[in-house]
Amino acid sequence: MRRHDLVVIGGGTGNALIDDRFAHLDVAVVSQGPFGGTCLNAGCIPSKMLAATADVADAVRDAGRHDVDAALHQVRWSDVQRRVFGRLDADSRQSEQSRRDSSFVAVYRGTARFTGERRLRIDTADGPRDVEGERIVVAAGGRPTVPPVVAASGLPYDTSDSIMRIPQPPKHLAVLGGGYIAAELAHVFHAAGSRITIVEQRDSLLADQDEAVSAAFTHAVRDRYDLRLGRELTRLEGRPGGLRLVLDDGTAVLADTLLVAIGRQPNSDRLDLETAGVACTDDGHVSVDEQLRTSADGVWAIGDIVTGVPLKHVANREAEVVAHNLLHPDDPRTMSYDAVPSAVFTRPQIARIGLTEQAVRERGIDYDVAAHRYEDVAYGWALENTEGFCKVLADRTTGLILGAHLIGPQAAALIQPLVLAMASGMTAREAARRPMWIHPALTEVVENTLLELPER
Known part of the structure; x- marks a missing residue:
């Protein structure tokens, strides 16, 4: 069994x-999938590169609004894919190669699971490898959730892991789903020429957003998409290419x-975490303290496997x-999730930070809204632009910003600016008056x- 000073599970x-x-340590990186993880290969970056392309296509279609006569001939999907994934796949390969060339990092390609306290078995192409880490960081990410009605059908389906690499729109x-992944990818493929039908259990799209934003977005896309809201999939039948x-x-969608795109789940169920004494929440996320330490001594966790906020900038922080805490154990830092911004790169674009108005009401906070x-x-x-707006909620007593929401270009x-105001503790009035x-x-x-x- 090879022993490392630090083992990181996740590329x-x-x-x-x-x-x-x-560099003074003996470090190992274990990765099942391509280096760069979900963000680089099947998430944030390719979806936004495709969304930017969709924005260009839609700008041409909407040119008449600005008294410009223009026509969209086509979105060259295969060329778009070559541009996007030619760059990202090269970045992924380069990231892995740079690790392999490192003098202090060992790379294990395969799936890892705990076999004991800070001990792992890694199933590689060359057979199983047993390693031990003085310290371990669990960053094994998550994966798309697939409902049983789809998985058991035996019929083909795509998730965000695969849909962006299909050969043609x-x-x-x-x-299936009405959250941010569904909204972004519907935007991409509608711009590329696909008809779109969205099936969502809730009565509006992006229902986790502020109620005003959710209602505005749902209204904005009604003319573009066939919306089946408040509906649940009970059976998937047909044949490949004819679902x-x-x-x-009782209605059907052909x-x-x-x-x-109904959501994502952490990969904690694939790691045998209980063998190492690593506790998880009821929904499968790894439990951590403010320093991101797990319940097992010498084991930390970060990223989508930790929080229900699967955002790259959260994982980066x-x-x-x-x-820092690995290198400076006597001077630890803590993680805060108090003011996490996020955005949905769809049409119209959406961004938020802090509480929604419905959450403020549920908490019984006395508030102002504008x-x-x-x-x-x-x-x-x-x-x-006739559909975009900004909405801000502030504590009526202190004047501090509770939440902010934008929909539009x-x-x-x-x-x-609202993120900075909340992070620095500025009141709404100070945020308006202090900067120019x-x-x-x-x-x-x-x-x-x-x-x-x-x-x-």
Whole structure:
């Protein structure tokens, strides 16, 4: 059994945790899938590169709004894929090779499971390898959830792991689920020419967003997609290329391709964590303390396997905390999830931080709320945008921002001043008055929303 000073399970954010500060240690990285993890290979980056392409296609289709005569000939899907994955696959290979060339890192390609306290068996192509780590970081990520009704059908389906690499856009794509993955990939394939039907159990799309944003997004896409809301899939039948989704109201959806996008689950069930004394929550996420230590001595965990917030920037911050704590155990840092921003790169784009209005009500917080529309600021006129808005909630007693929500162009960038305000403890009034806001930039929609909150 080979012994390492540090073993990291996961070639995504876990691999990124290791830098030259660890060169004095004997380090091992275990990765089942390609290096770069979900984000680089099947998540954040390829989906946003495809979403950016979809935005260009939609801009051409909508050119008449700006009195420009233009026609979209086609989205060259195979060329788009070569551009996107040619770059990302090369980055993944280079990331793995750089580790193999390292003087202090050993690479194990295969699946790992615990066989005891800080002991692992790794099933590699060359047979099983047993290793031991003085310290271990679990960063094994997650995977798409597939409901039994789909898995047991024996019929083909795609998830976010596979759909972006299909050889051509479907003629008719059925999407099971109405969350952020469903919204982003529906946007991509609609722009590429696919008909889209979305089947969602809840009564609106992106139902975890603020209620006003969820309602606005659902309204915005009704004319583009066939929405089957409040519906559940009861049976999947037909044949490859000719699928029939039977819903709980007796209706059916005929499609050539099915995308399952109902959520993701942690890979904790594949690691035999209980053998190592690593505790998990009821939903399978690894339990950690503020320093991201698990219940097992010498074992940390980061990334999608830890939180129900599967965001790369969250995992990156967790990696920073754990890297510091491994190197400086006498001066530990803690992880906070108090103000986590997120964005959905769909059409229209969406971004948020903090609490939704429904969550504020449920907590019984006394609050003020204000909203300002894109069409009421000068650059909103320039964009000819009539659907976007910014919404901010503030504590009525302290004036501190409780949550902020944007829907419309550049939402993912526009949320950042509100992220900074919340992170620095600025009141809504201070956030509006202390900085100078560029006129006529679209950031004025944020400024005006803050100014419309009562001064406390």
